[in-house]
Amino acid sequence: MRNTERRPRTLGDVGIRLLILSLAALLLMALQLTGRLKPIQSAITQLTSPAQTSASGVAENVSQTFSFLAELRTLRQRAAELEQINANLLVENFRLREVERENQQLREMLNFAETRPGLELRGAQIVARVIGQESNNFLDYIMLDLGTRHGVAVGMPVITPQGLVGRVSEVTNTTSKVLLITDPSSAVNAILQSSRINGVVRGDPGGGLVMDYIPQGVLFSVGEIVLTSGLGGNFPKGIPIGQVVDIKQRDIDVFQRAIVQPTVDFSSLELVMVVTNFNPLEIGPELQPPAETPAGSPAEGAPPVDQTAPSGTEGGAPGVIVQPPPGEEPAGGKPAAGGQ
Amino acid sequence: MDRGLLYYVMIPLLALAALFQSAVLPRLEVRGVKPDLVLLLVLIGVLIYGPRISLLWAFVGGLFLDIFSGGPMGVSSLALMAAVAVTGVGHHTLSRYHLLVPIGVAIVGSIAYGATYLGVLMVLDRLAAILDWNLAQHDIQFWPTVEVVLAPAVLYNTILMIFAIPLLNRVPENQEAVTTFQ
Numbered sequence: 001m002r003n004t005e006r007r008p009r010t011l012g013d014v015g016i017r018l019l020i021l022s023l024a025a026l027l028l029m030a031l032q033l034t035g036r037l038k039p040i041q042s043a044i045t046q047l048t049s050p051a052q053t054s055a056s057g058v059a060e061n062v063s064q065t066f067s068f069l070a071e072l073r074t075l076r077q078r079a080a081e082l083e084q085i086n087a088n089l090l091v092e093n094f095r096l097r098e099v100e101r102e103n104q105q106l107r108e109m110l111n112f113a114e115t116r117p118g119l120e121l122r123g124a125q126i127v128a129r130v131i132g133q134e135s136n137n138f139l140d141y142i143m144l145d146l147g148t149r150h151g152v153a154v155g156m157p158v159i160t161p162q163g164l165v166g167r168v169s170e171v172t173n174t175t176s177k178v179l180l181i182t183d184p185s186s187a188v189n190a191i192l193q194s195s196r197i198n199g200v201v202r203g204d205p206g207g208g209l210v211m212d213y214i215p216q217g218v219l220f221s222v223g224e225i226v227l228t229s230g231l232g233g234n235f236p237k238g239i240p241i242g243q244v245v246d247i248k249q250r251d252i253d254v255f256q257r258a259i260v261q262p263t264v265d266f267s268s269l270e271l272v273m274v275v276t277n278f279n280p281l282e283i284g285p286e287l288q289p290p291a292e293t294p295a296g297s298p299a300e301g302a303p304p305v306d307q308t309a310p311s312g313t314e315g316g317a318p319g320v321i322v323q324p325p326p327g328e329e330p331a332g333g334k335p336a337a338g339g340q
Numbered sequence: 341m342d343r344g345l346l347y348y349v350m351i352p353l354l355a356l357a358a359l360f361q362s363a364v365l366p367r368l369e370v371r372g373v374k375p376d377l378v379l380l381l382v383l384i385g386v387l388i389y390g391p392r393i394s395l396l397w398a399f400v401g402g403l404f405l406d407i408f409s410g411g412p413m414g415v416s417s418l419a420l421m422a423a424v425a426v427t428g429v430g431h432h433t434l435s436r437y438h439l440l441v442p443i444g445v446a447i448v449g450s451i452a453y454g455a456t457y458l459g460v461l462m463v464l465d466r467l468a469a470i471l472d473w474n475l476a477q478h479d480i481q482f483w484p485t486v487e488v489v490l491a492p493a494v495l496y497n498t499i500l501m502i503f504a505i506p507l508l509n510r511v512p513e514n515q516e517a518v519t520t521f522q
Contacts, residue, residue: 017396018395021396025399025402028403028414029415032414037413051359055359055364137372208372267369
């Protein structure tokens with residue numbers, strides 16, 4: 001039976017409720033913009049991060065189980081392939097043993113730690129687990145389970161063995177937020193590995209990457225590897241970003257653009273590394289005028305911090321173990337937890 | 341008055357959905373787009389209980405989303421409330437048991453949500469540029485983003501809503517919603 005004694009609710013009621021809640025949302029936005037929400041946000045994040053960590057762990061396990069089940073179907077084919085690979089690796093193994101022996105001898109010869117205490121080698125990376133990702137389709141952030149307590153600070157680059165992931169944009173005690181390079185607000189100074197052309201890699205809505213500000217007239221090709229150039233001082237030099245998959249060149253444009261396929265699979269990020277001993281220079285991404293940045297001289301004008309990093313790491317782990325100047329602590333203030 | 345179980349568990353469900361959306365759904369991305377689970381829950385709330393209570397759920401669900409994902413606080417709430425306001429208009433004139441109604445709600449709601457979210461981000465960017473705020477400049481272009489992100493997300497959400505229709509039809513008609521506009 002319908003209750004006709006209830007007070008009738010009109011569209012006005014809904015409108016008033018909408019207005020009040022919208023004002024509350026705007027107030028929250030304003031409080032966040034003025035930084036007054038930060039202590040509360042930090043406290044809430046500390047409360048919720050264990051749940052996120054657990055959910056992420058469960059999702060990872062389920063994902064691995066499904067992957068395993070999917071792989072069962074092609075197991076025979078894989079076994080044959082693996083046998084072939086095994087045979088090849090056996091040969092490779094003999095060669096690598098020789099290299100290892102040689103490497104061991106070289107290590108003994110160097111023996112940095114004992115003979116030269118001034119040249120301290122620090123663990124340059126700490127491994128963080130991705131506990132959350134931006135839940136809408138317009139922004140690209142991830143949340144890590146490491147914070148200031150672990151030596152993470154704003155601006156630190158975040159990488160995987162495959163390449164550049166992004167940089168830390170916000171930090172709480174136990175968590176940090178990473179702005180991915182695929183976010184539209186991200187800009188990374190980059191260089192094409194073979195043609196040595198500079199540009200800026202920006203995020204594209206939809207998760208892609210675009211290398212912009214490539215001067216008209218310079219030649220480069222699809223398939224070139226894109227690396228960080230170190231210009232601007234926000235990222236170490238030589239970290240792989242992606243590979244050029246398409247070139248957008250129009251005579252009416254001032255610059256050429258390249259569509260870049262990221263080397264990192266952002267949809268399945270699980271573990272990342274935070275480079276804790278890289279001191280980013282907070283001067284923002286600089287757009288190099290094409291006339292002043294000729295192809296072939298990519299590192300000219302690069303800040304000293306880039307020069308300490310090894311150059312030209314080709315697809316392997318980026319060289320991020322850098323030597324801090326004497327008497328100066330690396331970013332983060334303390335040796336990286338879990339580092340070597 | 342029988343409101344059904346969903347009414348009472350909606351807020352915990354929204355919290356779970358936001359957690360799921362943040363930690364699990366990124367693994368279910370299709371061409372860089374993931375479904376908006378919280379939006380779908382709120383739209384289901386509109387279909388069953390009407391816009392009045394759903395506005396509150398939209399506000400709370402948006403807060404959960406922003407807390408779990410680290411996004412700008414309040415933006416998701418505004419976008420979800422916009423979706424509720426737009427889809428709630430036809431609540432008393434259209435029967436939710438008609439196949440096209442939930443599908444239409446998913447399409448219109450997703451567009452309203454996405455457009456509002458994009459719009460608020462663009463306004464924040466403009467304000468940041470004018471007032472010299474220390475904010476990340478997102479440089480989002482409206483139409484390309486609509487084409488690359490919003491349209492696939494609308495499609496994704498609509499497909500999920502179609503799968504949810506059989507469950508939705510099992511929830512009894514809400515007596516409160518029937519009486520409110522007598």
